[in-house]
Each structure stands twice: as C-alpha cells, then as structure tokens.
Amino acid sequence: MLNLQHVSGGYDDQPIIQDLSFSVTRGEFFGILGPNGSGKTTLLKMISGLIPTVSGSIQLANVSIASFSRKALARRMAVLPQFTAQVFSYTVRETVALGRYAHHQGMFQTWTAEDEQVLQTVMEQTTTKAFEHEDVQALSGGEQQRVFLAQALAQQPDLLLLDEPTNHLDLAYQKELLDLLKKDVNEDGLTVVSIFHDLNLASLYCDRLLLLHEGQKQALDTPDSVLAEDLIQDVYQTDVTKHPHPAIAKPQIHLLPDAADTATDTVIIDSSFLHIQSDHLVLAAPAPLRTLALGAWGSGIGWKQYFVNCHMSAGHACPDTERDMQEYLDEYQFDSSRTVSMATSVQPGQAVSVFRKNEYISVFTVAAASGGGEQKSVILWLFINGHLADETLIQMLAAAAEVKTYVLQELAVRAENGNFPSSANTFDRLAAAAVQQGETLSKNALVALEDLIRTSVYTATTQAIQRS
Numbered sequence: 001m002l003n004l005q006h007v008s009g010g011y012d013d014q015p016i017i018q019d020l021s022f023s024v025t026r027g028e029f030f031g032i033l034g035p036n037g038s039g040k041t042t043l044l045k046m047i048s049g050l051i052p053t054v055s056g057s058i059q060l061a062n063v064s065i066a067s068f069s070r071k072a073l074a075r076r077m078a079v080l081p082q083f084t085a086q087v088f089s090y091t092v093r094e095t096v097a098l099g100r101y102a103h104h105q106g107m108f109q110t111w112t113a114e115d116e117q118v119l120q121t122v123m124e125q126t127t128t129k130a131f132e133h134e135d136v137q138a139l140s141g142g143e144q145q146r147v148f149l150a151q152a153l154a155q156q157p158d159l160l161l162l163d164e165p166t167n168h169l170d171l172a173y174q175k176e177l178l179d180l181l182k183k184d185v186n187e188d189g190l191t192v193v194s195i196f197h198d199l200n201l202a203s204l205y206c207d208r209l210l211l212l213h214e215g216q217k218q219a220l221d222t223p224d225s226v227l228a229e230d231l232i233q234d235v236y237q238t239d240v241t242k243h244p245h246p247a248i249a250k251p252q253i254h255l256l257p258d259a260a261d262t263a264t265d266t267v268i269i270d271s272s273f274l275h276i277q278s279d280h281l282v283l284a285a286p287a288p289l290r291t292l293a294l295g296a297w298g299s300g301i302g303w304k305q306y307f308v309n310c311h312m313s314a315g316h317a318c319p320d321t322e323r324d325m326q327e328y329l330d331e332y333q334f335d336s337s338r339t340v341s342m343a344t345s346v347q348p349g350q351a352v353s354v355f356r357k358n359e360y361i362s363v364f365t366v367a368a369a370s371g372g373g374e375q376k377s378v379i380l381w382l383f384i385n386g387h388l389a390d391e392t393l394i395q396m397l398a399a400a401a402e403v404k405t406y407v408l409q410e411l412a413v414r415a416e417n418g419n420f421p422s423s424a425n426t427f428d429r430l431a432a433a434a435v436q437q438g439e440t441l442s443k444n445a446l447v448a449l450e451d452l453i454r455t456s457v458y459t460a461t462t463q464a465i466q467r468s
C-alpha cells in the first residue's frame, strides 16, 4: 500500500528525515513513535505530499505520490493533522461535508444521495451528529477532533494518516476512536498510519511500530519487540519498566518517577509491625509492599499494606464469608484494596514469627497453624526486606511452600482422609511481600535469600504446628 525507499528530507536546508525505508501493507494499523522533535510530523507531511522529498521515493499503491493530483491523492489518502484550525465559521455538517469534495467532479457538483449517506455514517461513527448544526469553533478540543476525523473519513480514503489522534480526547473517546479505526482496518481494509505519544495506546492498537530517533529508524517491529525497556529508555532518555497488560497479550510501558509514592525512610519489616489480638493477626506495613498472595482475598500480584488473618472457629457456618470479611475490614478501617485477608480457624495467639538476616538481606516470617484433629490449617507470610523482581517473589513463595509441605510430612500431619501429607487445605494461604527498596538483588544475594527463607520457614512452621 505505502512504500518508502531511502527517503530524506525536511525544511529548506535542514534535513530532518534521513534515509528512511519501510513499507505499510493494506489493512495494517501502523504506529509511529519517537521523542519530541524526532521527525514524526515531518515524516507524515512528506507522506501526504505537503513537503517534498530531497531524495528517495514514496509510493502509494506502486505510484509515486508526486505524480498524483491533489484531488486524486485526496481520494486515496486523508490526513488528520495535530492541530486543525478553521479560519471561517462553519457548522459541523459543513465541515464534515468538505471531506466529500475529493469525490466531486467540478466546483459546483450537486450533493448526491451517496454523499448524504456517507456524511450520516461518519457523523454517527464519530458521535458528532448530536451537534451537526453547531459552529465548529464553539466546540471543545475533543469534539473538534472528532469532527475533523469525520471529515477525513468522509473522504473514504484507502490510507488514513493521523497525527496524535487522541490528543484532546478523554479516556472513553480515545477508546471509541481507536476501536472505530481498528474496526475499519479489520473489516474494510483501511490502512492507518498514526503518530502516537502514548506508547501504551500504540501497543494496544498497532500491528507494527516504527520508532524514530533524530530522523532515523531506530526500530521497526511488533509492539512487543519495539517496546523493549532498554530501547525505550535509550531513545526517550527516561526510566521505564515493561509489563504485560493484565487482560490481553500486549506490552505496557510504565514510567518510574524519581520520587516514588512510598515511605522515604528505609523500611525493615519485623515484629514491631505485627499485632496479635484474640480474634485477628495483623501485619500493618508502613507502606504498600509488592505482594504475591494465594488463597486469600486480595490474591494475586499487587501492592498490599495490610495482612490480616481473621479467626473463625472450626465448624463455623458462614453463608457469606466475603461480605463478613468486608464488614470486618471496614470495622477495623483496613483499605480492602490494599489488604490481603484470610479467615481461618488459626488461633492468632499461637502465631510464631522469626526474623533472620544475612550479609545481603533480612526476612521476617510469620506462621500459624490451627489446632485440633489431624487436619492442619497453616498460614505463612514472608516479608522480604529487599528489592525483588516478580519472578523472584514467585520463586521464594514456591520454596516456602515446599518447606512447609516437608515440615508437614516430617511431623506426620495427615489430611482428614488419612492421606499424606496434609497439604490440600493448607497449601493455599501463603503470602510473600517485598519492601522494594534498595538495589535489585544480585545472583549471590538471591541464593542467600532462598537459604534464609528455607530455614526461616522450617523453624516458624515447625514451631507453629507444634504449638497448635
């Protein structure tokens, strides 16, 4: 559809784009990224024929764009620039109708039924029909953006060029506009080439991304390859982290502010943060901790500040434990979004805590087990006073679970059905949390951490089961 070969060009004697080659296929959603001044808008202007190339060629469907007349080009290609100013006062309907000009034969061709049908469709698609008769200049920036998109769509182009299309749009309209474009790409074979400043939106919607740096191609590939931490840090000169989107297989880039919203003093989690009451066991950290929890409310990976085990007598009939837990958290003013909570028959007073440290790091472990019968319910919390990657947190929780099962075997604790070991009902009330301060751990420190966790969990779990 679009083919650039060794394209260079810019303004007067200032070359901005340098020796750029790439192709965009029909029905592709193609994103252009790059820092301020990297040449994104200049490139778009060259593709749309506003700025001539100094060298190289730009072809649309195998024909040089320089050989199209303005009107013929407008039938194939529409442009939504970054700032669209209108000098004269036009209504929304008149503004959108201008998009049909490319399809008219002469200056005074009458408005056809097809023109009207296209106009109505694009106004509905862009949710601009409601202010059809209003003056465009009286609309908000986001509303104007949608009107000019409607005008571009009214051209019925094969190729749509967009310069930051979501610039003025609120969250809902950003999604609506990009969903609409994606639908046109998927269903009608529209080709979209769009500049994005928002890397995460580009990742969600684009098939491929071109990353520009000082007018040159720095990368051109799928979002997953282009949005690599090192590459983005290098080009944008700022600290970022890359994470998978929680719901779909697309990468997301997160900024790392210098002044993170966490406690400024170094936090060491130890017994001073543990509160043992008759009906609950609580660890209240001074700041949210990176947490992996299993089998509790607040399970999964997140940032948690409060770890609560609520005592529930054995055999307690509870028709709606979730509601009871919420009421309980409300009563004690624990923010449920920052809490890992569990309801077990464990007696809080029998909890065992162990603080251990080595030359690299310290770990505070809390274990408690329910009494009575052979069926044990064990809870196990690990607080790691260091900076861990999520996969290390998972590795440490797995090591802790393994040691706990070993202890259950060693103490010959059996499940109700007599099977061995009794892990079926105990495996799932675990939490590991890291304070995320200091440097990420070295390889040696990780080995030492796992040792520390294994010995701490062994001691704490053995004592907790014996106490119960």
Ligand SMILES: Nc1ncnc2c1ncn2[C@@H]1O[C@H](COP(=O)(O)OP(=O)(O)OP(=O)(O)O)[C@@H](O)[C@H]1O
Pocket (backbone or CB within 6 Å): 011, 014, 016, 034, 035, 036, 037, 038, 039, 040, 041, 042, 043
């Ligand atoms: N009309 C112009 N005349 C001369 N130089 C220009 C003109 N427009 C832009 N430039 C220069 O070209 C370079 C690239 O600008 P361009 O607008 O293409 O960057 P961009 O990547 O789109 O930036 P932004 O993210 O800030 O929109 C900049 O150094 C800019 O100063």
